[in-house]
Amino acid sequence: MNETKKYQVIKAVAENKKQKKRASVELNLSIRQINRLVKSYRENGKSAFVHKNRGRKNKHSVPEKIKQQIITSYQSFSIKPNIKHFTEILKNDHHICYTDTTIRSILYKAKILSPKAQKKTKRRLKQLIKQESQQTKQSENLLVPRAEDYLELPEKTHPSRPRKKYKGELIQLDASSYNWFGNQITHLHLAIDDASGNIVGAYFDQQETLNGYYHVLHQILTKQGIPVTFLTDKRTVFEYNRKSTKAVEEDTFTQFGFACHQLGIDIKTSSIPQAKGRVERLNGTVQSRLPVDLEIANIHSIEEANQFLSVWIRKFNRQFGHKTAESVYETSPTTAEINLLLATVSHRIVDNGHHIKYQNKFYLPTEGGSDKYFTRKTKALIIKAFNGEIYVNIAEKIYLTRRLKTHETYSKEFDGVSSDIKKERRKYIPPQSHPWKLESFKRYLQSIDRTIEEYEAEKTA
Template identity: 65%
Template structure:
């Protein structure tokens, strides 16, 4: 970018909602996180237009998405001050008023106001004033206009306001067509039901809005982050990165502190942060009808899946999750596959997914140089060598998707070694039951 463009990008640039969406989409394409085809679907434009926007972004940065006429009036538009002056000059004629043509000549000769009689007529009639030579139909129109305005002022307080009949945006669920491409929108939810064994369990499930395919499903005892992580892992492993999720409003997906007022200061949940890193948009709604696809799926699953689980003799969550793999393939062949066109992006490597779908927790190093997590003690290691950090050193415990524990201290990630219970105590002295004494290592050797 040129020096001028750099100076422009340093200024605070505010965009409208449409401009912001366009900016984030093009930026994702520029950074290699989205394909041009995916961007054209999201923006509803051609790939050729995406190329133009990319070129503009390379040249101007974020400023390229601000409309050129933002905050400016057309050059030929009459100023408000001039309009007010023209109306006041016309009102100044008390007994006899000039016609519009004559008044236009007066403005030009005496007041240096140069406009056509058509423009002056629009200003005068717009103020509810009449020319002596106004036609009958014009007089009736202006009279009706004034009468309507006066009536609206009188009954305005008595009439119900339109705002009172509006439905809150988050409670609205207008009908919409099915998405065209696989991966364009996935609906996700968890269903509590006695699926097997007579006990309540939770089935986390995601369905593709376009194809109607189940793209991920996982049983757990509760609706948990772990359950949704497993669903997301299945999606990434089998299909790739989707464009967006539609879910209900639960803290697993989104959280915004009441003290936070700016969008950029919102905090991400762990699931939300993982999706943010992958470039997946999360849309939420507390209205079941807004995500009707997954709600209807839950009803279908509750009527069919428990019977099949019972016939297969399933009694545990582990057996149920193993059974789901084959069952979903059969379900999709029967009810899904409504489209083959896809906008799924290529998923990251297995190792990267393993760290993206991790649970991160803050901890401090204790006096024994250990870190306690889930009632276990861990020691950072590097190249199979134990690393000892000072007491109260701040650390982040990274519980990876595969169960491995990593420790981040001062922006450096270490592997960890789980300490066994006996390792927390000294091995230099042993109590010998036969003699009832404490013996040192040297004493033990000589004996």
Template identity: 45%
Template structure:
């Protein structure tokens, strides 16, 4: 109850000898309490209605030093963390225990808002700062206020989650200054049902390598998902190339691998349709760069190694429990099938030296007994680079391993004499039951609408 109102009602009651029942109704109290307040007013006057703790500092209040430390640490060391993350980091790295609400109260008093603040919060702060700017008396204060005025950001709409774990994985890449001084692309896949990050990989650009590494993590750790939901950006980039080749067609290469595993791919050009992964990137952009910086990460190799442990901690904190949700992941393939399925397929022709040129190097075809195999010039073939980097070639219905032809002989037949004869290496060549048949891949290419439009 307002102290001023109590004072006015009791003062009027005493001055006019009014009705105590009416005063009790107005103040929502008993007549006995009205009598108590009358006695207090008669003895102490207006001071009686002031609370005894008014003006006193609470015993559990934070000290000024604590207050300044919270603000200074945020501005100098943890400026890119949201308030919840900041409170966690204070406990983890600084030994300071403060709830997220306490941190928020302290920082908002300094006109500091979270990087994850809602648009309405940003808008209200902007109005407040503009008013303070008009009332500012010094140029220094005006400059400080202008630095705090923030631009507004759009929000993403929500939609219901899928009912099963593995039913739909939203996949995308985001370019950001994640670590170091150069921007990199973080590829991730997020399960729509649980919000769990099931795959994450850094690369310099949005590449097939990045998406293959994500799929490799998913297949190893979970199994075969039902569907991927991604955007059409890779298709658009393919169309913009003047002379696009098959190996540059990220979408077709990835689609073909998914087709062999029975994974459906759905695409959309609207970012809001992939709200789950878009919001995940917002969260990661506010948390991950700070964690990488504190861990001293400067290279992509270090960053990808760091992701292994970070993703587990992140999922434990934010993802829904998998045990409570039905899983539709199919049994994971064996490592050999995964390695051979996540391959890059490239069309080539045999040259007049009975070899294949691939990435500015020449290769010869070898059978399982390491014996060279020769085909006529112009024979169509397909070069297959497996996930682990092994090279194979498919000619018609047969698969061969590839061996690089060195520019110079390692040993001279005329001057270098070998004491022991080297036995030919028994080479592993995948069986033709694997879907590497050139006819099968060519048939898949003909079904890709974006390639047909490009050809036309």
């Protein structure tokens, strides 16, 4: 009940300007209560209508000392956590146990806004003014709104869809550019399973690169298995078509796309963020929580952050993931096969010194421990495996490589004879049936009237 209204009505009754029955109806009180208020008014005047708890402190309120500790603790973060996350930090690190609503109220009274609520708070007044103006305009025009006035165009709609049923049925990929640690902006490559909500891969890099997505794919293959489909944005890392043709058989696979093609993973792309809303929302959640945890762990480099991610992801998945247990992941290839499947290829030409230059380093093809020298301008295909090993493909044959040194590490003339010099270990050479040379090997078998099945049968026999 409004105290001012109660005062005015009782005052009118006391001055015989209003009957008690009418006052009881206006104030929704009994005649007995009206008599009590009139008597109190005659004794104490207007102060009789002031609530007795006004100015008193609630015995269940948060102590001022705790409030100040909460405010000081929040201000100590250079990267502000959201209120929910900050509530968890207070509980775990300071043993201050209050609800996020209470913490939010304390910070708001101190004129401290959550990074999640700041934009909404700034626009609150503008939205209220806009709503009032719209209501006034409608009342002036006396127009009855129609359902058709609120319809959205079909091409602009992105209705929500349910999660997939099985783990591995759809993996959403994206990279988030953010000031994760320190003063430099880095990119976090993320992959989330649509069905379970688990983060299945994460990797920090300076830019959104093929290397970052290769590390994410490597984590998926080694820890989960082979998924069915990837959903990504339309970057040339994932998709590229020649401008001169749209024929499917003449599409040019990207490095990432070719690796997925060999594994049987379908790639779907979309330029609309709402189409892959799962990973977009994940970016916002991770941006709100991970920088705070990186600061607490005193992380300042990409190497340290990538090591920290494995522990952090397990904690994140326990709290937010595991929404389904059924899986359709297929068995992953062996470590050696994954190493070659996640390779990058580049075209090079043999130079005058019979070696090949790649990433400002020089390499010589080798076979059986001996160097192979090819003629000048011979075309070669450099294959850099996931573990960094370099292979060279010349005329449909794969060779190991030996990196040329800028200086000799041993001198026969001045260092004498050393027993510590050991022979280099023979490296693994991919078989003819490997994906990088499978097509050319099939053509060779066809020329001698044989099939790949017959070749595999003879090999196993």
